[in-house]
Amino acid sequence: MSDNANTRVVVGMSGGVDSSVTALLLKQQGFDVVGIFMKNWDDTDEFGVCTATKDYEDVVRVCNQLDIPYYAVNFEKQYWDKVFTYFLDEYKAGRTPNPDVMCNKEIKFKAFLDHAMSLGADYLATGHYAQVREKDGHAELLRGVDANKDQTYFLNQIPKEILPKIMFPLGGMDKKEVREIAKEHELATATKKDSTGICFIGERNFKEFLSEYLPAQPGEMRTLNGEVKGQHDGLMYYTIGQRQGLGIGGSGEPWFVVGKNLDDNVLYVGQGYNQDALYADGLEANEVNWLVDQDFSQPFTCTAKFRYRQTDCPVTVYPQEDGTLLVQFDEEQRAITPGQAVVFYDDEVCLGGGTIERVYKNEKTVKHLA
Amino acid sequence: MKRIYLDHAATTPIHPSVKQTMREAMEESFGNPSSIHHFGRESRKRLDEARATMAKSINTNYESIIFTSGGTEANNLAIFGTAYANQDKGKHIITTQIEHHAVLHPCEQLEKEGFDVTYLPVDENGIIDIMDLKNALRKDTILVTIMFANNETGMKQPIQMIGNMLGKRNITFHTDAVQAYGIEEIDVEQLRIDLLTVSSHKIYGPKGIGFLYKRDGVNLVQRLYGGEQERTWRSGTENTLAIEGFKKAVELLMEERNGRNEHYQQLSERLLQTLDEREVDYNVNGELDSEHHVPNILNLSFSGMDVEMFLTNLDLSGVAVSSGSACTAGSIDPSHVIKAMYGEDSERLRNSIRFSFGKDNNIEDMEQVAERIQSIVNRLASNV
Numbered sequence: 001m002s003d004n005a006n007t008r009v010v011v012g013m014s015g016g017v018d019s020s021v022t023a024l025l026l027k028q029q030g031f032d033v034v035g036i037f038m039k040n041w042d043d044t045d046e047f048g049v050c051t052a053t054k055d056y057e058d059v060v061r062v063c064n065q066l067d068i069p070y071y072a073v074n075f076e077k078q079y080w081d082k083v084f085t086y087f088l089d090e091y092k093a094g095r096t097p098n099p100d101v102m103c104n105k106e107i108k109f110k111a112f113l114d115h116a117m118s119l120g121a122d123y124l125a126t127g128h129y130a131q132v133r134e135k136d137g138h139a140e141l142l143r144g145v146d147a148n149k150d151q152t153y154f155l156n157q158i159p160k161e162i163l164p165k166i167m168f169p170l171g172g173m174d175k176k177e178v179r180e181i182a183k184e185h186e187l188a189t190a191t192k193k194d195s196t197g198i199c200f201i202g203e204r205n206f207k208e209f210l211s212e213y214l215p216a217q218p219g220e221m222r223t224l225n226g227e228v229k230g231q232h233d234g235l236m237y238y239t240i241g242q243r244q245g246l247g248i249g250g251s252g253e254p255w256f257v258v259g260k261n262l263d264d265n266v267l268y269v270g271q272g273y274n275q276d277a278l279y280a281d282g283l284e285a286n287e288v289n290w291l292v293d294q295d296f297s298q299p300f301t302c303t304a305k306f307r308y309r310q311t312d313c314p315v316t317v318y319p320q321e322d323g324t325l326l327v328q329f330d331e332e333q334r335a336i337t338p339g340q341a342v343v344f345y346d347d348e349v350c351l352g353g354g355t356i357e358r359v360y361k362n363e364k365t366v367k368h369l370a
Numbered sequence: 371m372k373r374i375y376l377d378h379a380a381t382t383p384i385h386p387s388v389k390q391t392m393r394e395a396m397e398e399s400f401g402n403p404s405s406i407h408h409f410g411r412e413s414r415k416r417l418d419e420a421r422a423t424m425a426k427s428i429n430t431n432y433e434s435i436i437f438t439s440g441g442t443e444a445n446n447l448a449i450f451g452t453a454y455a456n457q458d459k460g461k462h463i464i465t466t467q468i469e470h471h472a473v474l475h476p477c478e479q480l481e482k483e484g485f486d487v488t489y490l491p492v493d494e495n496g497i498i499d500i501m502d503l504k505n506a507l508r509k510d511t512i513l514v515t516i517m518f519a520n521n522e523t524g525m526k527q528p529i530q531m532i533g534n535m536l537g538k539r540n541i542t543f544h545t546d547a548v549q550a551y552g553i554e555e556i557d558v559e560q561l562r563i564d565l566l567t568v569s570s571h572k573i574y575g576p577k578g579i580g581f582l583y584k585r586d587g588v589n590l591v592q593r594l595y596g597g598e599q600e601r602t603w604r605s606g607t608e609n610t611l612a613i614e615g616f617k618k619a620v621e622l623l624m625e626e627r628n629g630r631n632e633h634y635q636q637l638s639e640r641l642l643q644t645l646d647e648r649e650v651d652y653n654v655n656g657e658l659d660s661e662h663h664v665p666n667i668l669n670l671s672f673s674g675m676d677v678e679m680f681l682t683n684l685d686l687s688g689v690a691v692s693s694g695s696a697c698t699a700g701s702i703d704p705s706h707v708i709k710a711m712y713g714e715d716s717e718r719l720r721n722s723i724r725f726s727f728g729k730d731n732n733i734e735d736m737e738q739v740a741e742r743i744q745s746i747v748n749r750l751a752s753n754v
Binding site: 034036037039050052053055056059060069070071072073074115118119120 | 678679681682683685686696697698699700701702749750
């Protein structure tokens, strides 16, 4: 028997094409592959149907095609406590949370990893577009080869100690190849649509979903000069830089959300995509997590992303004594949003990241972006 | 790795003699029992013989057996059938909190349709208090449906006392005997049972066949409309091949029941003994005396374990067992039976496993299972 046959890899399977191909590739390499479906959210409707049921059925079909055992595990309680509660709290605080980052940190690469290890797994594999590389006895997190799909942004908060136990078999491929492999092997999920949006909201209307959990407080929309431009439905429904759904007509350039004032329940709006109010030149980040074994106490330069799929921007990072970071951008950046992640890179290596806490311009806090 | 199947309460493998009987039946006969020609008569004869075997096994007459597609259909026919036939007399039904979903879900549906259902609680051993039943009876009570032996814990209900109480009051008494039939000698006359559900695939017979015993004079409204098979109680051409297999399984059961029960008892004792020797910490859900418990089911709580993690580990090490019921998305829902016994805060809801034994298991299997359990428990304990 080869070593791979004695190496157990637990694959987190969602019922999507990426995790299906992940399992396929590992099976082809001869590993002892075990597929596990995570149930994190219950959206059972009045007919007893839930999205998880359909997704699980796809996991079952694919695992049977691959002839690997499959199981399910329920993390609804952990997900509610660690991810959904955070999600609501952030919205209550007027910020824009990133539940995918939190899910990776608390569920997939913590609770689920523990579960996999308890099943005697040597590795946990997922269908993320990212790579783990061993260098000088340390494991590093690298961007996925498909720049358009790279998911390291969402992985910035996982602890570096677990990297040696993680496999991302899709990291060296692009999405098109993955689809082709799935089709070639006639996997049940080969043509299944990619899931979009936040997993627990799915295809539903975001506003409607949020209003089930948080009371909406309508208020005024104003320009930064105080001119009332209309009514908003509740600050939580808007994010910085958003254009849709404002309902401000008239001539001239379109209107955008440029900020929020939680105390007075005011939504700030302004005209023009490139208006000055949307730009900042620095930020403060907390909840900082480093993915490489380096001394990060001194200022350094690197590149950074402030949102998923953005091109990298050159920055200088000034570590503070309290563990937070001040990040100075080489060029002003548009729509930096508190609550989102800032993630740092040295070329292909993901260095780590943090949560955007405050936004600066000319060394002053941009209050409307607070 | 030898795979060991300890989930016989879910389903059993088909007995070799049953397979042989079914093979022969497939060759010898194919007619529709309702046809009036030679081929029909041939099939009808076999069907009637099977019906007589079923009837004899529970001490009733030939006319009282209604073949169904299995336990779920028999339970549905008994519950909806009685409810609809008697709704002018009353709309109150009594059952327990620990029934199989094939009883609970019909009752819940009837509630939506305007019936009133009382769900009796059980004690820590999973047994109802007969006084609770007495107090729940009303003038408009038309049906009491209480299972014979529970499928998760193996705990038995006081069927004789219930039968006596209801017989005096002329209230229809249904019991789901799917788990008990393979173990208990059931005499529907002595126990004063009006409706009784039996399934073939729990007694080494084929799937897709079962029967409902219906006492003569009990009113039912049929659930399926069509031909007049089963004296109109169950329309649809009879599943003759499965019925042949079922008949053979019942004949074998009648011959072997006592011996099988002794074997189950030995397996159960050996498993517990080996777990003790290996110092694995467990608690029995329910109690193990033969008066209240069937010997083929053992429900154990393992303190500190998580049921999904434990079941997955057991399967990966070749031990097939189960717990509660799996939800449609594959994860394990906490058992409503264990919840009724120990309360919703009990950790037993998250760490209980059902072992159910079969005639082909042997003593060495039990030692193997205990050894594998010990190694999983030790590994998980050292992970913490």
